[in-house]
Amino acid sequence: MTEHTNHSENRDVLVLKRQFSASIESVFDAWTKAEILAHWFGPEGFVVSHSEIDLRIGGKYIIEIKSPDGNSIKHFGQYLEISSPHKLVFTWMLEDQPCKGSEGFCAETLVSIELKSVKQATELTLTHEQLPGKQAYDGHKFGWNSSFDSLATYLTTE
Numbered sequence: 001m002t003e004h005t006n007h008s009e010n011r012d013v014l015v016l017k018r019q020f021s022a023s024i025e026s027v028f029d030a031w032t033k034a035e036i037l038a039h040w041f042g043p044e045g046f047v048v049s050h051s052e053i054d055l056r057i058g059g060k061y062i063i064e065i066k067s068p069d070g071n072s073i074k075h076f077g078q079y080l081e082i083s084s085p086h087k088l089v090f091t092w093m094l095e096d097q098p099c100k101g102s103e104g105f106c107a108e109t110l111v112s113i114e115l116k117s118v119k120q121a122t123e124l125t126l127t128h129e130q131l132p133g134k135q136a137y138d139g140h141k142f143g144w145n146s147s148f149d150s151l152a153t154y155l156t157t158e
Contacts, residue, residue: 014128014141018148019121022155027115027122028085030151037063040154043146046073057082061090077108088113092128094136107132124148 020027030036034051041048042065049072050064062076077091092109112127126144131137 012129012131012133012137014126014131014137014144016126016141016144016148018124018126018152019118020124020152020155021121024085024115024117024122026155026158027124027151028088030155031088031113032082032084036154040150041065041147042150043143044150055079055082077111080110081112086115094132107136109136 030040032053032055034053037053038048038051041051041063045068046065048063049066051062053059053061057079060076060078062074064072064074066072075092077093079088079090081087081089089110089112092111094107094109107130109131110129112125112129114125114127116123116125128140128144131140
């Protein structure tokens with residue numbers, strides 16, 4: 001069963017939940033191994049053109065995706081907390097990227113991924129904090145949900 005939930009009325013904090021039919025280790029690996037992340041990250045129609053992950057506290061990541069119209073969008077930040085396979089916290093930089101939700105904004109935001117085993121599935125809770133307004137909130141809500149759709153497809157076909 002797939003579930004979308006927004007628990008926050010505050011537009012600078014986005015909270016989404018989703019269940020995936022995969023082990024907690026597989027879901028954690030999908031977020032922390034560049035070669036796996038490259039198969040699913042980004043909204044539908046987008047393709048990961050480059051990904052690097054230095055999975056350690058203070059380590060940096062960069063994920064470059066290409067939109068269907070050829071725009072290149074870079075997502076980057078650094079890891080603040082890693083508790084395998086249950087939790088991952090990282091900064092998420094907005095620097096006027098050419099995508100819905102980031103265009104025109106420059107801000108350091110914070111993303112927390114919490115994973116919990118639930119029977120034969122994994123429940124993921126994503127909290128994206130410090131979003132600079134409704135446009136960023138709405139754009140990231142769309143982007144994360146679409147990425148989750150891609151992740152669910154990847155996890156069921158791997």
